[in-house]
Every structure is written in C-alpha cells, then in structure tokens.
Amino acid sequence: xxxxxxxxxEEFFASRAGGPNESLVLGIGDxxxxxxxxxxxxxxxxxxxxxxxxxxxxxxxxxxxxxxVLAVNLSDLAAMGASPAWAxxxxxxxxIDKAWLASFAKGFFELAERYSLQLIGGDTTRGPLSITxxxxxxxxxxxxxMRSGANVGDDVYVSGHIGSAGLGLEKARQGYLxxxxxxxxxxxxxxxQVALGRELLNVATSCIDVxxxxxxxLSHLLKASGVGASVWDECLPVTESVxxxxxxxxxxLWPYSxxxxxxxxxxxxxxxNADELSKLHKYDITKIGVIEKEGGLRVEVKNGKIFTLNKGxxxxxx
Amino acid sequence: xxxxxxxxxEEFFASRAGGPNESLVLGIGDxxxxxxxxxxxxxxxxxxxxxxxxxxxxxxxxxxxxxxVLAVNLSDLAAMGASPAWAxxxxxxxxIDKAWLASFAKGFFELAERYSLQLIGGDTTRGPLSITxxxxxxxxxxxxxMRSGANVGDDVYVSGHIGSAGLGLEKARQGYLxxxxxxxxxxxxxxxQVALGRELLNVATSCIDVxxxxxxxLSHLLKASGVGASVWDECLPVTESVxxxxxxxxxxLWPYSxxxxxxxxxxxxxxxNADELSKLHKYDITKIGVIEKEGGLRVEVKNGKIFTLNKGxxxxxx
Numbered sequence: 001x002x003x004x005x006x007x008x009x010e011e012f013f014a015s016r017a018g019g020p021n022e023s024l025v026l027g028i029g030d031x032x033x034x035x036x037x038x039x040x041x042x043x044x045x046x047x048x049x050x051x052x053x054x055x056x057x058x059x060x061x062x063x064x065x066x067x068x069v070l071a072v073n074l075s076d077l078a079a080m081g082a083s084p085a086w087a088x089x090x091x092x093x094x095x096i097d098k099a100w101l102a103s104f105a106k107g108f109f110e111l112a113e114r115y116s117l118q119l120i121g122g123d124t125t126r127g128p129l130s131i132t133x134x135x136x137x138x139x140x141x142x143x144x145x146m147r148s149g150a151n152v153g154d155d156v157y158v159s160g161h162i163g164s165a166g167l168g169l170e171k172a173r174q175g176y177l178x179x180x181x182x183x184x185x186x187x188x189x190x191x192x193q194v195a196l197g198r199e200l201l202n203v204a205t206s207c208i209d210v211x212x213x214x215x216x217x218l219s220h221l222l223k224a225s226g227v228g229a230s231v232w233d234e235c236l237p238v239t240e241s242v243x244x245x246x247x248x249x250x251x252x253l254w255p256y257s258x259x260x261x262x263x264x265x266x267x268x269x270x271x272x273n274a275d276e277l278s279k280l281h282k283y284d285i286t287k288i289g290v291i292e293k294e295g296g297l298r299v300e301v302k303n304g305k306i307f308t309l310n311k312g313x314x315x316x317x318x
Numbered sequence: 319x320x321x322x323x324x325x326x327x328e329e330f331f332a333s334r335a336g337g338p339n340e341s342l343v344l345g346i347g348d349x350x351x352x353x354x355x356x357x358x359x360x361x362x363x364x365x366x367x368x369x370x371x372x373x374x375x376x377x378x379x380x381x382x383x384x385x386x387v388l389a390v391n392l393s394d395l396a397a398m399g400a401s402p403a404w405a406x407x408x409x410x411x412x413x414i415d416k417a418w419l420a421s422f423a424k425g426f427f428e429l430a431e432r433y434s435l436q437l438i439g440g441d442t443t444r445g446p447l448s449i450t451x452x453x454x455x456x457x458x459x460x461x462x463x464m465r466s467g468a469n470v471g472d473d474v475y476v477s478g479h480i481g482s483a484g485l486g487l488e489k490a491r492q493g494y495l496x497x498x499x500x501x502x503x504x505x506x507x508x509x510x511q512v513a514l515g516r517e518l519l520n521v522a523t524s525c526i527d528v529x530x531x532x533x534x535x536l537s538h539l540l541k542a543s544g545v546g547a548s549v550w551d552e553c554l555p556v557t558e559s560v561x562x563x564x565x566x567x568x569x570x571l572w573p574y575s576x577x578x579x580x581x582x583x584x585x586x587x588x589x590x591n592a593d594e595l596s597k598l599h600k601y602d603i604t605k606i607g608v609i610e611k612e613g614g615l616r617v618e619v620k621n622g623k624i625f626t627l628n629k630g631x632x633x634x635x636x
Binding site: 025046050079125128132137 | 350352353357364365368369397398400406438439440448457459462526527542
C-alpha cells in the first residue's frame, strides 16, 4: 500500500497539530512553521532520536512509542526549567501502516496535549524505523537551569526512582506486558518531570535529566560545574524489585548504570529556605548526596566502602 | 571501536558550533540550547530527514552528504524568505567511523558558515544511516513567503534548472564521479536559493521549493492558493543533457517529475514594477507560465498539446 508523504502528515498529524495562535503564526502545511516568540521569553531547543533495536525493542507498541519519543525530549526541556511549546516530528518507517501511525499519533498527542504543546512540522520518510523529535520550550528571559552551577556544599537530589526503567527493559525483553508493573511502565511510558523543572528554576543551582544512567549524567553535571560529589547508596530511591535485581546480579551499583529513567538530578544550596524546600517536597524528590571540591563521583555503600563511578549507557557500545 | 556519544559531539561538532552571542544564550553542551530571539524578528522552523538508500545512495561521500542534508533544510527557509540562523543535527549511523564523521562535518560546516548558521544541538545514535536536520531562520515580524498567495494572472517563475538533479541521480547510479558535471553536481551538492528567497519577501505572492519535482511542488502551491496554472514547456529551463535524456525516454515531461532540484518556484504579480523585476533578474530565474482560475496544472508542449500533471516523487512509492 503506498500513499504520498503529504497525505500521511495531513491524515495523522496536521489535523491534531492545532491551529495558529498568538505565538504560532503559521503551523504545518507550508515550507516552514513561523513562530513569534513572546517578547519576555526566550526559547529552549532540544533534539533526540529513538532507533528501533537500539532505543526500543522491535515490534514495540506504537502508542507507547509516540508517548516515549516526546517524553524523552520533554525531559530535556524539564532539565532546563522550560515550558513545552512546540515540536517537530521526523518519522522514518519501512512502509506505511495506517494502524501503526494512528496508534503512534494517539500516544504522541495525548502527551502533547497534556502540555498544550503544538506540533509545528513533520517529515515522513521511508527506511528502517527511527523517530527524531525536535522540541522547543519557553523560558522567562535571563532564566535557565544549567548543568554548570553546582557549588561545593550543595545537596544532590534526584526525582522519582532510579534504575526502574533499566529493570523495565529487562522485563520487556522477557515479554512482560502488564503496564500496571511499575518498572515496565517506567521504561515504556516515562513521565517527564516538566512541573518539577519549572519549580526548580531560580532555586536549583544545577540540573540534568537522567537519561543515560545516574552515574553518567551526574558525572556530566559535576564536570560542567567543576566539582565532585559523594552519594550515599542507602539513600538512593530504588524500588524493592530493583534492589532485588541488583542483589541477584551481585552488583549493588547496577541502578547507577542503567539508562532511560528520565528523572531529574539537581543540586540545591544547603541553606535553602524552608518555604522553598517544602514547595519542592510536594514532588517526589530525594536527597542522595553532597557536592564536594574533589572531582569525581563517589558512592558510599552500606559497609562504608566507597566506589568511584563514571560509566553510563553508551549509545555506541557494542 | 566504541566511544561515547558525548565525545563524538564534542570532537566533531561542538568545537565548530560557534559560541554564544547576542541571540544564542546557550549552545551545545547542556540539555537544551537557549535562544533569545531579537524583538523585531520571528522564527521560521523546518525539519527534513535523509535516509540511506532512499534519499542518497549507499556509500555516498560523507562530505557531500553533510552539505546536502543542510542544503535541503536551508531550501525550506529560502522558500519562506527566512535568513538561516540555527540548526540541530541528529545523526544515526551504524558504527563510529571517525574519518566519515570528520568528512561529514566538513561538508556541513562549510555550508553552515557560508550563512553564519550555528549548530545548537545534536544527537548521535547507533542504527541504519539516516540524518535529520532541524533548521531555524529569522524573518522580520509580520513577513513571510507562503504557498497560498498566488493570484489569477500572476506569472509563474522557477530559479535555476529543472530536472538536473534527476539526471544527476541517474549519473550517480551509473558510478559517475566527476563533480564538474553540472547534473551530478546539482544532485550531490544542491545550492539552496537563500538570497533569492530573501529578495522575494514582500515581492512574490507565493513561493515553494522544488524538492519533490516541479509538478508535485507547483501543484501544492496551486492547491494552497486555490488556483491553477498553465506552464509552457518550451520556456522550462533545462540543460541540453536533460532535454536529450527526456527525449531518449520519449517522455518530454520527465523533468517535471524528478525530485531534488532545490530551486524555488514562485509567482509574481504581472504588473510588478520594472525596478523590482530587474533586481530579481540578477538571479537566474525564468518565467514559465501563468496562474489561472481553473484548478490543476497544465503543461503546453510544442505541438500545442496540453498535458495535465500532478505527480512528483513519492517517498513511499515502491
């Protein structure tokens, strides 16, 4: 079954993309979209690609994929403290499969609409399945959350649970299908921490999203800030299943090296006032360590032993 | 050979991406780039993907590919009359090949620097070779070239030559390597009509770039404008080689259906003043037809016979 690119975009995407408004001068349907950024705002931009058999398993449920590819990009906006506004979607797929596209669009738009995000452009091409999203968000002028602001003495926090998506991937590989399972759901349907990211703006000293594994991502933050950190393993928020899995592997540090969590890792000044802190504690956040002058990431486990970590998921590891 | 994503971006792209300036608050290296759009400007955004064996032949020269994937996107900005400003680059490739990446980056940045375009984000992933670029340009507020403004009586123009890239593809398939060959060069190293696009802003009534074939793209413009057109085949700017190739195929209309030209097709009011027209004629442009009330695209060939065309390159045709 063949059908031109133009009508695919029309049928599955343009119809739900949302029309022009105060900021979106021109949406899908011309050579470019045109955006008039509000004068008191600046824009944050990020791009991420998901490839079949690399970032997701073959024959993945398209609705979940539509959710995930957007979630992964929204997580980058969250880490910058930006509010989602617009996205472009480039889908490469082997052949037109209308049921697949309808399901993908459902997952994509359900998440997009939660944030009033508008789809402003698309390209559909034929080839091995992969999806690239370019997302744009808005930030108040002069404000942004960066990786580079952590100071010695700051507290290190993470949101949600760490390692859950890693275990979820193991379960997915084994053919688990129950979306009520917490870890499987973390892996297949991550929940980007957009609201928390906005709350952290002007409060946190640094922030990154946990996509390649806590060890790798926190190490990026430390390097950008020119500092190091100690993390206390007993404080790490992990589910009982993840703790058991790590134990089975005789590798207590396993949760630090698995990717796909899409939580935020950030630092707060240790003298943050109680009001600010209690606002943040409305979110599911946990203090896991402290920023130190000495470079590197140290994890202290129960028996007092200290491990130095810096490995995460490597997209090109064989 | 394996190496983490982070260092690939660092080594081949971030170093040439250009630092922050008045508008680019934050470039590559954090979760997002941050852009402060000048207050008298709006932004134009477009995305295009090139996939190996679909949009380019296997084992294509990476330097040419780096040029082409950006050129294809700049062509969309040109069609909107926008000035190139920023781009994000998502590369999926089977394995790290440093020589390939260095060559790709060379082609990409040579074209980017011609337009002072800055790379603001990137994602490198493992998988079958494909490249997605998201490009952003600047437009004066309230101004843009659209597909939808053509009026009955307007003249229809194209820039450059039509069908050259189509013949270039045939030559590339046959293993031709001489980049002095006009058609091969059109196909492998298209020259986006950015300067012409800017000149057309506030002058042309409509514009589109010719990427999927003149017949398909002009038909999009006509549909968006709610009009039709007649084109005179004897006026179509084609090289002698393209004319001969069409003749060999016994298909005089072949140049209308081949893609990849990345020229502009646009309409001008028939009463455009002489000054404006002479400014435009500094570019290589040719009048090929006229906008009519009756819908559809009609091509009048030498013997007076009229063909109705509407087919172009279909990304999903088998």
